[in-house]
Amino acid sequence: MLYAGFMSAAPPSAPTPPEPVEPPQLLKLGLDDEPCLRADAARNRARLLEAAAGLVAARGADAVTMEEVAAAAGVGKGTVFRRFGDRTGLLMALLDHSEKKLQAAFLNGPPPLGPGAPPAERLRAFGRAALRRTVEDLKLQLAAEPDAGRRFTVPPYRVRHHHVALLLRQAVPDADCDVLAHTLLAQLDPALIHHLMHQCGMPPQRLEDAWADLVDRITGTPA
């Protein structure tokens, strides 16, 4: 089972009932995939995703308005927000599929990305894979970036961080791997990728090389 299909439903959760009991699973890194939506809700959710995907593809993410998406899906604005929480939530849901594929690859897939290869090599592979996936649809990825306050709490980031920190602990046990993992991940930030590629004109290859070099320096494992 995968860690996280993120933001598939239930963003705000009922406010008044203080806490039913909280099922005994701490640090559940991702969110449940579909907490049993009611029939109509599920249908609307699908329609919304389809409509959103269409509009985004046609006109670019940041030229699309929430109200438009709602209208295109034949649904009220409130429904969009109830289902996806906020604009970022909707955009992230659009990326969910591809993100889950990547997660599957580095959690359970074949080496060198998945288990079986030495940690440093897995790290290198991870960066390469993540980088390529990000470059694929940078624009959307960029538009989906949550505001500064939540960048590090959003499930997909947490999964990546958890993974990288784990590998780091194996590769360099004598370091502050939790912090270091954030630093590594920063080099995969869509906003940075965008800046380096579109404003500084760097080719993707250079970014991949820089990642590999960084991993080498940190793990002290020169390939």
Place this chain on the structure above:
Amino acid sequence: MLYAGFMSAAPPSAPTPPEPVEPPQLLKLGLDDEPCLRADAARNRARLLEAAAGLVAARGADAVTMEEVAAAAGVGKGTVFRRFGDRTGLLMALLDHSEKKLQAAFLNGPPPLGPGAPPAERLRAFGRAALRRTVEDLKLQLAAEPDAGRRFTVPPYRVRHHHVALLLRQAVPDADCDVLAHTLLAQLDPALIHHLMHQCGMPPQRLEDAWADLVDRITGTPA
């Protein structure tokens, strides 16, 4: 002369006159300090900053509305935006003084922060200084964070990047220092600091240590 007092005025610049001639200074990393504001404009600017500072101190940056600031300064809303471009611009202006002090310190100040010490040591000092300054008023710093699209183009960031890249080139000539500098700087990002301190409960000291360790690993200079 310092590099950058950022966003002191003239955010949009006239649209119709295509380009007067563009004075022959490329890559002027910061913006001019005060391009000779008209008397009333200067007065209003000062009032606005004072009002903003007061409100922010009293109620926290993100509970303050642009209209409120304008009102408190006895000025129209339009004036705020003309002077500071947007909300982020105003908030950044509030931080300008402290940022300029830091800049002065690492550009012209005494070693180990300023010129005179070996690059790796200057890097360590830089991180420590930047970290402390950021922790000082994290909240404001966080609220002033520009949106993802501009994080890396905003003058203060560019100055820091330029500086770190320079030191890196001296310390590790055989690396992609431009990219590496971004990675280093990511560890000083207010949003990350906030996350690590307030959501993960790390003490500031740990962040300073992590920075020092990172610099050591990258420069290969174990203090």
Place this chain on the structure above:
DNA sequence: ACACAATGCGGACCGGGGTCCGCTTTGCAG
């Protein structure tokens, strides 16, 4: 002193994200 650009001013206005609440739909229990 005066005229007249240029610069700045301010508040009405707009658009879009997010909320709210009375109504409808669903689906389960009997």
Place this chain on the structure above:
DNA sequence: CTGCAAAGCGGACCCCGGTCCGCATTGTGT
């Protein structure tokens, strides 16, 4: 099949950041 709570719906509404444009203030050249 029916009744009834719970879950979902939707669009009017609010709020705030950002824009616009006719009017007022400067300060400069004569």
